[in-house]
Amino acid sequence: MKRTGKPGDPGSGLFRVTVVGAASLKGKEVKDVLSERSFPSDEVKLLDDEESMGQLDSVGDEPAFIQQVTPEQMEGSDFTFFATEEVFTTKTWRLARESGSEIIDMSYALESETGAVLRAPMIERELGQIPKVELKTAPVVVAHPASAVLALLIARVQKVRQIRSVVATVCEPASEYGKRGMDELHDQTVNLLSFQQMPMTVFGTQVAFNLGSGYGEDIKPSLRATELRILSHYTRITGNKLPLPSLMLLHAPVFHAHTFSIYIDLESPVDQNELQAALSGEHVQITHTLDEEPSNVNVAGAEEILVSVRPDVQRESGVWLWVAADNLRLSATMAVNCAEEMVATRPRGQVQ
Numbered sequence: 001m002k003r004t005g006k007p008g009d010p011g012s013g014l015f016r017v018t019v020v021g022a023a024s025l026k027g028k029e030v031k032d033v034l035s036e037r038s039f040p041s042d043e044v045k046l047l048d049d050e051e052s053m054g055q056l057d058s059v060g061d062e063p064a065f066i067q068q069v070t071p072e073q074m075e076g077s078d079f080t081f082f083a084t085e086e087v088f089t090t091k092t093w094r095l096a097r098e099s100g101s102e103i104i105d106m107s108y109a110l111e112s113e114t115g116a117v118l119r120a121p122m123i124e125r126e127l128g129q130i131p132k133v134e135l136k137t138a139p140v141v142v143a144h145p146a147s148a149v150l151a152l153l154i155a156r157v158q159k160v161r162q163i164r165s166v167v168a169t170v171c172e173p174a175s176e177y178g179k180r181g182m183d184e185l186h187d188q189t190v191n192l193l194s195f196q197q198m199p200m201t202v203f204g205t206q207v208a209f210n211l212g213s214g215y216g217e218d219i220k221p222s223l224r225a226t227e228l229r230i231l232s233h234y235t236r237i238t239g240n241k242l243p244l245p246s247l248m249l250l251h252a253p254v255f256h257a258h259t260f261s262i263y264i265d266l267e268s269p270v271d272q273n274e275l276q277a278a279l280s281g282e283h284v285q286i287t288h289t290l291d292e293e294p295s296n297v298n299v300a301g302a303e304e305i306l307v308s309v310r311p312d313v314q315r316e317s318g319v320w321l322w323v324a325a326d327n328l329r330l331s332a333t334m335a336v337n338c339a340e341e342m343v344a345t346r347p348r349g350q351v352q
Contacts, residue, residue, distance in 0.1 A: 014042035015343070018077040018101065020092060021084025022046035022066050023055055025175055025182075026106050029332035030081050031059060037336055040343060047073055049088060069095065077101040079339050082109070083332075085178065093139070102342055103139040104335050108229065110139045117141065120148040120237040121337040122283050126155050127241060131341065140338050144226075145330040146170050146249075146258050147233035149305055152283060153262065153321060154242050160278045162267040164317075166245035169261045171211075171252035172226065173296065175328060177202055182255050189253075203251075212251045223249050257296040260323035269316040276309050279321075294324035302326055303333050 017034065021027040027048070034044060044059045046066045055066045067073055069092045074080070080096040082089040082105045089109035096103050103110070110116045117131075120143035124131060154166060174185040180202050188198040188208035198206060204216015214223050221229070227249040235244060245262070252259065280286045285304040287293055294306035305325045312318030 014040050015078040016043045016045070016076055017041045017339075018045045018047060018074060018080040018096070020047045020069055020080060020082050020096075021088065021107075022057060023048045023052035024083050024085075024178055025328050026083035026178075026331060027081075029328045030083050030106070030335055031057075033329075033332045033336045035059070037340070039336060039339065041079075045073060045077065048084065071095055071098070074099045074101065079104065079342070081335055081339075082107050083335075097139075102137055102339070104338050105139055105141045106331055106335050108141060108144070111141045113139055115139070118143055118233060118236050119338050120151065120233075120334055121341060122334065123148055123151045123155070123237045125282075126152055127238065129239065140342075142331055142335045142338065143233045143237050144230050145325060145327045145334075146172075146260075147230045147237060148330065148334065149258065149260065149323065149325045150230075150245055150247075150262070151234055151238050151242060152305070153279060153307065153323065154245065154264075155238070156279045156281075156284070157264055157266075157275065157319075158242060160274055161270045163243045164265040164267055166243055166265075167263045168245045169248050169250060170230070171250050171254075171259045172223065173252060173254045173256050173258065173327060174207065175256050176226070185253065185255065207251055208253055210251075210253055213248070215251065223251060252296075254296045256328065257299050257324055257326050259294065259296060260321065260325075262321040262323060263312070264319050264321065265315065266317045266319065270319070272309060272311060272319075275319060279307055279309065294322050296324060299324040299326050301329060303329055305330075 019027050019030055046057055046064050047069045048066050050068060052066050057064050057066055074095045077099055078101060080101040080103055082093060084107055086107045086109040089105060089107040093103060115138040117138055118141045150168060174181040184199055184202040185207055191198045192208050204219040227247055231247055276286045283305055285306055287306055287308045294308055299306050308322045310320050312320060
């Protein structure tokens with residue numbers, strides 16, 4: 001059970017929140033989403049590794065310093081978001097567990113931990129799944145954003161026509177490798193244009209001005225490993241209720257947002273207006289003009305998934321979806337959604 005309220009005011013219903021990896025791209029998004037959605041907190045602690053310690057940041061309109069992860073800093077936390085890299089989450093998450101905090105993992109480090117629950121609230125609502133409420137808390141792992149996008153769109157298409165098969169090509173941005181990935185893409189671009197040697201520490205290969213299906217041999221996670229994670233997460237969050245897409249994950253030389261080329265073969269033809277109506281709704285915006293076209297630029301900072309629909313020129317039963325989704329914003333939104341549902345369903349009050 002969770003303690004509520006400020007010290008000396010246990011009935012206020014406010015929570016203490018900790019963001020581990022506050023200096024990371026995901027950490028900044030979590031902090032922004034918590035503020036935008038007015039999460040019921042009276043304190044948001046920003047923690048990270050030694051390299052980031054002391055950096056000046058802000059929570060809402062209030063300045064805040066990023067501090068080091070220690071047992072003392074974790075003490076009293078009600079919700080801890082792990083928005084850092086897998087290795088750092090693995091080293092520090094038990095401090096949150098020992099403090100009694102709810103744990104929401106965006107790094108995937110805990111997906112194999114006993115009792116950990118993989119969640120994508122938008123898919124649970126779409127499929128009518130009701131998450132179990134447990135008195136004994138367990139780490140929540142936020143599903144990969146690409147798996148959530150695929151699941152949501154396929155679920156909505158299947159409401160109007162039975163699906164024969166789905167083939168998806170997903171382009172991954174540099175931001176999936178954090179600030180280090182974005183910095184290396186930037187530096188490669190600058191160095192390539194000035195005929196200087198390109199850094200390859202993060203990706204192990206040239207990613208600037210280059211599409212590819214793999215990184216350097218020693219780079220983890222590899223594109224293939226991420227591809228398998230997306231498929232695994234898709235299967236788990238859909239409960240095998242939806243067709244499993246054939247998937248290829250590619251690197252794209254862009255900073256933010258996943259883009260998707262999705263081909264769906266239906267049992268019978270469907271009117272394009274009917275399909276667009278089925279796809280549109282919460283989390284999805286159908287685009288109709290060139291200015292609205294799904295792209296890395298148009299979707300930056302948006303919670304909505306941008307989708308354009310067109311028929312296949314060869315098969316009457318085939319449709320193409322061109323899709324863009326801000327990977328960082330989507331992950332942060334799902335993470336905060338998980339915390340909001342815990343607030344609504346978990347017992348609260350002073351632990352006896």
